[in-house]
Amino acid sequence: MTYRLLALNIMGAFSQNKGRVSKATKEAIEYAHKKKVSILLFSEREHAFVKRIAKALHSESHLVAHNGAYVISSQNKPMYIQRISEDDTFDLIQFLESFDCQITVENESFSVSNKGKLPATLVKRTIWQRTQKFLYSQYFVDSLGEHLLEERISPLSIQATFHNSEERDEALQALANMFEHINFISRDQNKIEMTATGVSKWNSIVYVAEQLGISRSEIVVIGISEDDEEAVQQAGTGIAMGNADPKVKEVADWVTRTNKEEGIAYVVKELLRHQHKHAIEEMNKVD
Template sequence: MIYRLLALNIDGTLLQTNGRLHKATKEAIEYVQQKGIYVTLVTSRSFPTAKKVAKALKIKSPLITYQGALVASSDDKTVYTKRINEHITYDAIRFLEAFPCQIRLVHEKFALANKFKHQQNLLGKTVLSTGDSMFFSQQFVPSLTEHLHDQPVSPLKIEVYFEEEHDLEDAVTALEGMFVEIDAIRVNKLRLDIVPCGASKLTGLAHLGDLLGFDLKEMVYIGDSFDDIPLIEAAGLGVSMGNAPYEVKKASDWVTRPENELGVAYMVKEHFRKQQPIEFLRKMKIIKK
């Protein structure tokens, strides 16, 4: 199989646990781009933070961000976007505030969260690692429901950080029964991302594929989280990181090394060295487009 596009998750995949890109990873991405392979990022992160990583890797393709709710090019041109309706946002938040959890509404221009002291400070760690606060303001309010009553918001996604795994499971079951306008995506055992119905990393990648004229089977996807499983299963070659949970590894065709052992660089060099450059394949009329 000839692969035309390489798609990568950011956290736990491209970045090491210290939040940095290793030189070997940058070199591997440059190597595959020189072969004429498109490279893109698929992430739950905001577009500005994904754009920063893309710049470091010299990626010019559109990026799939906010769990697929926004696909945009490096020059900030929106390719595809979906939002959660203001009324649905209000009703979903009113339901979620009954749980002991931290809730964060993410808009492309700001983030809004409730004041909740999470034992593991997962929201703080997320904001710190993604650097969102560098690109837009983040406000904490005592009650999101009261705030939204006066100032409605139509976010790209809602992040929910639970204290207990069973609360997350209960919330997912209830949300799926209450709303057809939104989808609940499990990121890990304590974090839930709520997005507009039909928005996901997979639909975002499929939309980009349609734009470029590539089928999902012509793509390689590398990820490490539960929300990466649909992409790993749908891609022509689905790869999981060595640091990924068992369920993610089980869904993959290939398990590479962990993030701190340069798993992306190893996989890319090991696989794509066997594939001839796209331009050569065109000249040999092995591929037409």
């Protein structure tokens, strides 16, 4: 088996030690680069966060953020952007604000949230998160609906966090019937994440692979979150972290070690070591 694209959920890169990327993971990514394997880092998180992890890994990688709605090349240039329309965003926020929930509207350069029941110390200030050549701001308003009347936004993703699962499920059922051009993902912590229809981590991974001339059989995906299930199942080789969601483990070809046990470092070196051995065997056959 030849591996040419390694796609990994960045949450698997943390050593679980204060959220830091371990030295072993950095070395594994460097090892993959030396083996001429393209790297893709993906996440449901915003672009600024994904880019910060790429910087920590010292990796020139393709980046997939906002659940697949925003794709950046290894040269730091946008490749694919899929937004929720301004009209759908406005109607969606109007509906969500009928619930007592925390809502965040996210773009590649900023996010805006309703204050809800967040601590006053948090909403009184603007939060700046710096990455290399990138500035990401997060700010709060009393009413997102009123804010959108003044400033129309076509976001990459929207998140809503409810106080209990019953409210989340009630909202989710209604939303799915109301909006045909929006994709809804239900998560733990009573959260719903929303992107434009057709957006997914796997679709973005395939898009990058096609641009690089890489077939699906040459794609390795390392997943951890519940919505990584599709990507792990559809990839040429699907790998689940040892602490991945059970659904991801069920469809994986291989379950590696946990974050704490350096699962990425272990599986990357094992894969590429076998690949190197396979290449030698093929060369010997030709001789």
